[in-house]
Amino acid sequence: MSDIELVNVNKYICRDINLKIEDKELFVIVGTTGAGKTTMLNVMAGVTDYNGSVLINGVNVDSIAPGKRGVGYLFQDLALFPHLTVESNIAFGLRAKGYEKTEIDKSVSSLMEMMRIGKLARRYPHMLSGGEKKRVALARSLAPSPAILLLDEPTSSLDHKTAKYLRSELNSLLKNMGITTVCVTHDLREAEEIADRIALISNGEIEQVSSPTELFFSPFNRVVSEFIGMPNIIECRESRVLASGLMEVMSDDLRIVLPYDGNNIRKIAIWPDDIYISDVKPPGPALNRFKGRVEEIAQYNSSVRVRVSIGKTILLAELPVTAFDEISLEQGKQVHVVIKLRRLRYVEA
Amino acid sequence: MKKKTKHLESAWGIVPVSIFLTIWEIVGRLNLFPGQFLFPPFSAVIKEFYHLTANGVLGKNFLSSLTRVLIGLFSGSVAGITAGVIMGWRDTVNKALNPIISMLYPVPALGWLPLLMLWIGINEMLPITIIFICSFFPVVYNTVTGIKNVDIKYIRAAETLGASQMRILFRVIMPLALPNVFTGLKLEAGMAWRVLVAAEMIAIPTGIGALIMKAESLVRVDIILVCLIVLSVMCLVFEKAFSLIERHFVGRWSNSVRY
Numbered sequence: 001m002s003d004i005e006l007v008n009v010n011k012y013i014c015r016d017i018n019l020k021i022e023d024k025e026l027f028v029i030v031g032t033t034g035a036g037k038t039t040m041l042n043v044m045a046g047v048t049d050y051n052g053s054v055l056i057n058g059v060n061v062d063s064i065a066p067g068k069r070g071v072g073y074l075f076q077d078l079a080l081f082p083h084l085t086v087e088s089n090i091a092f093g094l095r096a097k098g099y100e101k102t103e104i105d106k107s108v109s110s111l112m113e114m115m116r117i118g119k120l121a122r123r124y125p126h127m128l129s130g131g132e133k134k135r136v137a138l139a140r141s142l143a144p145s146p147a148i149l150l151l152d153e154p155t156s157s158l159d160h161k162t163a164k165y166l167r168s169e170l171n172s173l174l175k176n177m178g179i180t181t182v183c184v185t186h187d188l189r190e191a192e193e194i195a196d197r198i199a200l201i202s203n204g205e206i207e208q209v210s211s212p213t214e215l216f217f218s219p220f221n222r223v224v225s226e227f228i229g230m231p232n233i234i235e236c237r238e239s240r241v242l243a244s245g246l247m248e249v250m251s252d253d254l255r256i257v258l259p260y261d262g263n264n265i266r267k268i269a270i271w272p273d274d275i276y277i278s279d280v281k282p283p284g285p286a287l288n289r290f291k292g293r294v295e296e297i298a299q300y301n302s303s304v305r306v307r308v309s310i311g312k313t314i315l316l317a318e319l320p321v322t323a324f325d326e327i328s329l330e331q332g333k334q335v336h337v338v339i340k341l342r343r344l345r346y347v348e349a
Numbered sequence: 350m351k352k353k354t355k356h357l358e359s360a361w362g363i364v365p366v367s368i369f370l371t372i373w374e375i376v377g378r379l380n381l382f383p384g385q386f387l388f389p390p391f392s393a394v395i396k397e398f399y400h401l402t403a404n405g406v407l408g409k410n411f412l413s414s415l416t417r418v419l420i421g422l423f424s425g426s427v428a429g430i431t432a433g434v435i436m437g438w439r440d441t442v443n444k445a446l447n448p449i450i451s452m453l454y455p456v457p458a459l460g461w462l463p464l465l466m467l468w469i470g471i472n473e474m475l476p477i478t479i480i481f482i483c484s485f486f487p488v489v490y491n492t493v494t495g496i497k498n499v500d501i502k503y504i505r506a507a508e509t510l511g512a513s514q515m516r517i518l519f520r521v522i523m524p525l526a527l528p529n530v531f532t533g534l535k536l537e538a539g540m541a542w543r544v545l546v547a548a549e550m551i552a553i554p555t556g557i558g559a560l561i562m563k564a565e566s567l568v569r570v571d572i573i574l575v576c577l578i579v580l581s582v583m584c585l586v587f588e589k590a591f592s593l594i595e596r597h598f599v600g601r602w603s604n605s606v607r608y
Contacts, residue, residue, distance in 0.1 A: 045505075045509050047505040047508055047509060065508070066505075066508040066509045067508055067509060067510060067511030067512060068511065071509065072509070073505075073506070073509040075502060075505070075506060077502060079500075079502040079503055079505065079506035081503060081506070081507075081521060081525075082525070082602050082603070083524040083525060083527075083599075083602045083603075084602075092507070092510050092512070092520075093510035093511055093512075096507070096510055096511045096512040096513070096516055097511045124601060124602040125602075126602065140510070141509075141510075143510075144510060144511060
């Protein structure tokens with residue numbers, strides 16, 4: 001059993017952080033750059049001084065050295081030792097803890113096999129690709145069998161495909177190992193994919209701690225809502241299966257067809273950039289299209305937010321400035337609204 | 350294909366040297382100077398090299414110089430690395446010693462000669478001490494810089510992996526400081542010979558420097574040239590040797606070491 005708790009922690013931008021991560025939980029801290037995410041991990045690992053307390057399994061570890069807290073740490077810039085081979089990097093922690101050579105060899109080779117980096121054993125870090133480096137660093141932090149694993153932006157600086165692949169691997173690996181994990185990311189989609197619970201942090205303060213679904217459908221405040229992209233939440237009154245994998249959901253004013261293979265949907269989230277507005281009738285089938293009225297227009301640097309009413313329902317749409325300039329919109333004007341569900345998030349009944 | 354190109358490049362390097370030696374030979378034989386002894390042709394220098402090697406004079410003096418360089422350079426480097434590591438590792442030591450090192454480092458090694466002649470006397474210890482001083486300061490300076498420049502992220506990573514302070518010093522910090530340490534060592538490998546010869550010319554009766562002075566008093570330009578060629582070759586050999594040692598220890602993992 002391994003849980004970790006921060007009590008009234010203060011360090012740099014982080015103010016009065018109170019947070020408890022449960023045993024075997026995959027907990028994700030999400031926030032913008034400079035919000036204090038890495039600082040929180042550094043405090044948990046004990047690689048920086050801080051005010052407040054860190055408890056692991058209820059025991060205060062403030063005066064315990066980082067290497068003795070039972071915490072593995074995947075640093076954002078990985079910090080692979082450039083003068084050591086992949087093999088020696090992974091074995092570093094085991095050697096430091098005085099394991100027998102045979103035990104070290106066995107453990108290193110099984111980790112390399114698990115991370116599928118066996119062929120890289122004799123290479124130095126500068127000879128590896130970004131994805132390979134991440135795997136080696138992950139294997140190194142897992143080698144001393146930590147009870148808690150800290151991951152700082154585990155898929156940053158990887159291309160989209162590699163990041164997605166690594167993320168799904170990481171997810172199943174951590175679930176199988178049953179290791180308590182605290183992951184930091186600025187990527188909300190990554191958080192959503194892997195998290196049991198998410199903490200949203202902004203300017204050193206925790207704004208919300210909840211499950212991913214709660215975060216999207218019940219944001220505590222405007223900061224959270226802005227961060228998750230201000231989705232429009234539609235309460236569904238009724239739903240029916242149209243065909244296999246396709247469902248029509250009905251709210252008071254909208255009938256929306258979406259890909260869904262379950263029984264019933266209670267709520268759906270529609271992101272503002274998935275709503276298109278046109279002053280002329282767009283071509284194509286009349287699916288997920290509505291007539292609405294412009295209620296409010298707000299201009300920002302690179303985008304324009306438009307509130308449109310469809311019956312009593314108000315939807316927030318976000319258009320790029322270039323797209324906005326091509327259509328003439330003004331308050332009170334009748335427009336065509338098209339919903340294209342690129343991202344789909346729902347609450348099942 | 351690449352190997353062939355490299356060989357061709359090396360072959361091209363010989364061309365200017367050959368031209369230089371040919372011009373030297375021709376000018377030497379043209380008797381442009383009053384008396385051939387003031388500007389002997391290259392062939393005469395080679396002949397004298399053979400003669401000095403055969404009668405053991407060059408070997409004996411070279412060995413004296415080599416021994417001094419090796420002892421001075423080795424002890425200076427070891428002391429420099431040790432002091433540099435302690436200063437780089439412990440900030441309080443660095444704060445205490447840094448002003449002294451900064452004050453003494455700029456003094457040219459030969460500037461110590463008159464003082465050391467009075468303190469040590471004219472004996473074997475004099476050139477060795479001069480080389481020691483010449484090696485010590487740059488090696489200290491570069492070692493401290495190397496250790497201070499080790500990125501904190503590696504130290505943090507080692508800490509989280511459970512490494513002790515000593516393990517972090519010997520297995521992380523010192524290896525990562527090696528490129529800087531070698532910068533100091535390479536700098537001093539050739540410099541040691543230059544300083545040694547100057548010391549031998551002024552104060553010591555044996556060694557390559559002393560042989561040059563004796564040749565000068567006998568107006569034996571050919572012997573002087575033999576000694577200068579030996580010195581030049583030794584400077585190059587020492588610098589190259591340290592480069593090879595650096596490549597062995599650092600080249601495998603550092604992108605900065607290229608040959």
